[in-house]
Amino acid sequence: MAHTETTSSEPSSPKSASSQFSLGELIRSPAMGAFVGMVIVFAIFAMFGFSRNFLSIAGFANWMNFASTVGIIAIPVAFLMIAGELDISTGAVLPASAMMLGISVNHYDFPMWLGIIMTLTMAASVGLVNGLLVTRTQVPSFIVTLATLFAVGGLTLALSDFLINNTNVSLQSPDWAKALFGTRYFGFRSAVYWWIGLIVIFWFFLHKSPWGNWVFAVGGDSESARNAGIPVNKLKIWLFVLCSVCTALAGMCQVIQFNSAQSATFFNMIFFTIIASVVGGVLLNGGFGSVAGVVFGTMTLGIVQQGINYTDIDRNLSLLIIGVMLLIAVLMNGTFQSLATSWSSSKKED
Amino acid sequence: MSNSENVLELKNVDKSFGPIDVLHNISLSVKAGEVLCLLGDNGAGKSTLIKTMAGVHAPTRGEILMDGKPISFNGPKTAQEAGIACVHQFGGTFPLMSIARSFFAGVEPTKGWGPFKVFDREKANEIAVREVRNFGITRIEDGDRLVGGLSGGERQSLAIARAVYFGARVLILDEPTAALGVKQSAHVLRIVNEAKRRGLAVIFITHQVMHAMAVGDHFAVLIRGSIAADFRKGERSREEIADLMAGGESMVDLEASIDGEAATV
Ligand SMILES: Nc1ncnc2c1ncn2[C@@H]1O[C@H](COP(=O)(O)OP(=O)(O)OP(=O)(O)O)[C@@H](O)[C@H]1O
Numbered sequence: 363m364a365h366t367e368t369t370s371s372e373p374s375s376p377k378s379a380s381s382q383f384s385l386g387e388l389i390r391s392p393a394m395g396a397f398v399g400m401v402i403v404f405a406i407f408a409m410f411g412f413s414r415n416f417l418s419i420a421g422f423a424n425w426m427n428f429a430s431t432v433g434i435i436a437i438p439v440a441f442l443m444i445a446g447e448l449d450i451s452t453g454a455v456l457p458a459s460a461m462m463l464g465i466s467v468n469h470y471d472f473p474m475w476l477g478i479i480m481t482l483t484m485a486a487s488v489g490l491v492n493g494l495l496v497t498r499t500q501v502p503s504f505i506v507t508l509a510t511l512f513a514v515g516g517l518t519l520a521l522s523d524f525l526i527n528n529t530n531v532s533l534q535s536p537d538w539a540k541a542l543f544g545t546r547y548f549g550f551r552s553a554v555y556w557w558i559g560l561i562v563i564f565w566f567f568l569h570k571s572p573w574g575n576w577v578f579a580v581g582g583d584s585e586s587a588r589n590a591g592i593p594v595n596k597l598k599i600w601l602f603v604l605c606s607v608c609t610a611l612a613g614m615c616q617v618i619q620f621n622s623a624q625s626a627t628f629f630n631m632i633f634f635t636i637i638a639s640v641v642g643g644v645l646l647n648g649g650f651g652s653v654a655g656v657v658f659g660t661m662t663l664g665i666v667q668q669g670i671n672y673t674d675i676d677r678n679l680s681l682l683i684i685g686v687m688l689l690i691a692v693l694m695n696g697t698f699q700s701l702a703t704s705w706s707s708s709k710k711e712d
Numbered sequence: 713m714s715n716s717e718n719v720l721e722l723k724n725v726d727k728s729f730g731p732i733d734v735l736h737n738i739s740l741s742v743k744a745g746e747v748l749c750l751l752g753d754n755g756a757g758k759s760t761l762i763k764t765m766a767g768v769h770a771p772t773r774g775e776i777l778m779d780g781k782p783i784s785f786n787g788p789k790t791a792q793e794a795g796i797a798c799v800h801q802f803g804g805t806f807p808l809m810s811i812a813r814s815f816f817a818g819v820e821p822t823k824g825w826g827p828f829k830v831f832d833r834e835k836a837n838e839i840a841v842r843e844v845r846n847f848g849i850t851r852i853e854d855g856d857r858l859v860g861g862l863s864g865g866e867r868q869s870l871a872i873a874r875a876v877y878f879g880a881r882v883l884i885l886d887e888p889t890a891a892l893g894v895k896q897s898a899h900v901l902r903i904v905n906e907a908k909r910r911g912l913a914v915i916f917i918t919h920q921v922m923h924a925m926a927v928g929d930h931f932a933v934l935i936r937g938s939i940a941a942d943f944r945k946g947e948r949s950r951e952e953i954a955d956l957m958a959g960g961e962s963m964v965d966l967e968a969s970i971d972g973e974a975a976t977v
C-alpha cells in the first residue's frame with residue numbers, strides 16, 4: 363500500500379506522545395476555560411470582599427448553598443445540551459415539585475416518603491412527556507419544553523389555588539427528611555452534599571461509562587449515532603427524565619429546607635442552568651462539554667450572584683458581570699474548541 | 713475466497729413513499745471483493761436504494777438476499793449486524809470526539825464490572841490507531857486526537873476502517889468523494905481498493921466518472937428509479953458512462969445547451 367503522506371519523518375512510535383499527554387489532556391478539556399474563569403472571578407471577589415469575610419466558611423457556604431440548587435439541575439441540563447437538546451421546563455418543574463410535596467404532606471397528610479415518591483414520579487412524567495414529544499415530533503426541544511414550562515407552571519398555580527386556596531404552602535417535615543434534605547451541616551445545606559454526590563455519579567456517567575460516549579455521539583451527529591447502533595431516542599428520553607427528576611430533587615430540598623414553597627414559575631432557574639452550562643464550556647449545539655466545567659460554571663455563577671453581598675460592589679452589578687462573563691465564555695469556548703481540535707501530539711502538521 | 717457468490721442481491725425491489733414511487737423493479741447484485749459503482753443523476757434514487765439495502769427503508773415489494781438467503785432488516789442496526797455498513801458523505805464521525813471514542817461509538821470496549829464498567833480508553837486508542845494506520849493513514853498516531861482535526865479524506869478513511877474492523881462484509885459509500893479535493897479523493901479511492909482487496913463487497917456512489925472508472929468493477933446506472941444500464945468494467949466507454957450518468961442525455965448536447973445559454977445572455 364503506497365501512500366503519499368506529507369509528514370516528513372515517520373512517527374517514531376505512538377508512545378512518544380505520552381510525555382506531552384497531560385498538557386494535551388488539559389488543553390483539550392472543556393473545563394479548562396471554566397476553571398480559569400472561576401479562579402479569576404474568585405480572586406477578584408476575594409480581593410473586594412476580604413474585609414467582609416468573603417473568605418470565611420460562612421461566606422463560602424453562602425454562595426455554595428445557592429450554587430447547589432442550580433448545580434443539581436445544571437448538570438443534567440448540560441447533558442441534554444451535549445446531546446443537542448435543551449430543557450427549559452426546569453423553571454416550572456422546580457416549584458411544581460416543591461408545591462406537590464408541600465400540599466400532599468401538609469394538606470393531605472400523606473406520609474413524607476410517599477409524598478417524595480409521588481413528586482419524583484410527577485417530575486419523571488414531565489420529563490417523559492418532554493422526551494417523547496421531542497423524539498416523536500420534529501419540534502425543537504426549546505419549543506417543546508417552553509410549552510411544558512408554561513403548561514406545568516400554569517397547572518401548578520391553578521391546582522394550588524384549587525386545592526389549598528393558596529399559592530404558597532408551608533411544610534413541617536419529619537426529622538429524617540430534614541436531616542436528609544433540609545438541614546445544614548457545617549453551614550452547608552443538605553443540597554450541597556446532594557450536589558457533591560451527584561457530581562461524582564454524573565462525572566462517572568459522562569466521562570467514564572460507555573453511556574457518556576453515547577451522549578457526546580448523539581450531540582455530535584445524531585444520524586451517525588443512530589447508524590452506529592446507539593439508541594438515540596431512548597437516550598434522549600432518559601436524559602429528559604433525569605433532568606426533571608433532578609429538578610424535583612432540588613425543589614424538594616428547598617421546600618424541606620425552608621418549610622415553605624411558592625408556586626410561581628421560577629424563570630431565573632432556566633437562565634442560571636444555561637449560564638452555568640455555557641460558562642462551563644458546554645457547546646450550545648451539542649457534542650462538547652464536561653461535568654467539571656459545569657461545576658466550575660455553577661460555582662462562578664454562585665460567587666457572582668451571592669458572593670457579591672460580601673463585597674462593596676453594588677448588588678445590581680452582578681447581572682452585568684454575569685452578562686459579560688457569559689459573552690466572554692461563549693467567545694472563549696470557540697477558541698478552546700479549535701485549540702482542542704487542532705491539538706496533536708505530533709507537532710508536525712502540514 | 714474468490715468465489716462468485718453474491719454477497720448481497722436485490723430482486724425486483726420497488727420502493728415508494730406513500731404515493732411517490734422512487735424505485736422500480738431494481739435487481740442488482742454485488743460479490744465479495746468487487747466494487748459496484750452506482751451512478752445516476754440527482755434524484756435518481758441512489759440514496760434511497762442504498763438506504764433500502766442498509767435497513768433504513770424496508771422495500772415496498774421485492775426481496776433482499778444475503779449469501780443467497782432472503783433477509784429482512786427491521787432497522788439499520790440489524791443490517792449492520794448482518795454485515796452491511798454504510799458510510800455517509802461526511803464520514804459519519806463526530807468532530808468533537810476523540811478518534812478512539814468515535815471509532816467505538818455504540819460498541820465501547822469496557823473494563824470493570826457491573827455498574828462500574830468504564831470505557832477502556834487505552835484499549836480503544838490502541839485498536840483505533842492500529843486499524844486506521846493499517847489502512848495507510850500513518851499520520852494518525854494518537855487516539856485521543858479529536859476527529860474534527862482530521863481532513864475530510866482521513867475522516868472517510870476512519871469511518872471505513874471502523875466499518876471493516878466491526879466485520880462489515882458489504883461497505884456502502886454514499887458520495888464519499890463529493891466534498892473532497894483531488895488528493896483527498898485519491899486517498900479515499902485507495903482505501904476503497906484496500907477494502908476490496910480485503911474481500912469486502914463495496915457499493916460506491918459517485919457523480920464523478922473518473923472516480924467510478926478508477927475503482928469500479930461493475931456499474932449500474934439509475935435513471936428515475938430504474939436500472940438503465942448494468943455492465944462490467946471495460947464494456948462501455950467513458951463517454952457512454954458520462955452520458956448515462958447525465959440521465960441518458962448526451963454530454964455533447966448538454967455542453968451545447970450550456971454554450972447556447974451562455975450565448976443568449
Ligand atoms: N422519505 C422520502 N419521502 C418521499 N420522497 C422521497 C424520500 N426520500 C427520497 N425521496 C424522493 O426520492 C427521489 C430520489 O431521491 P434520492 O435521495 O434517492 O436521490 P439520489 O439519487 O441519491 O440523488 P442525489 O444524487 O442528489 O443524492 C427524490 O425525488 C426524492 O425526493
Ligand SMILES: [Mg+2]
Nearest residue numbers: 758759760886
Ligand atoms: Mg443521494
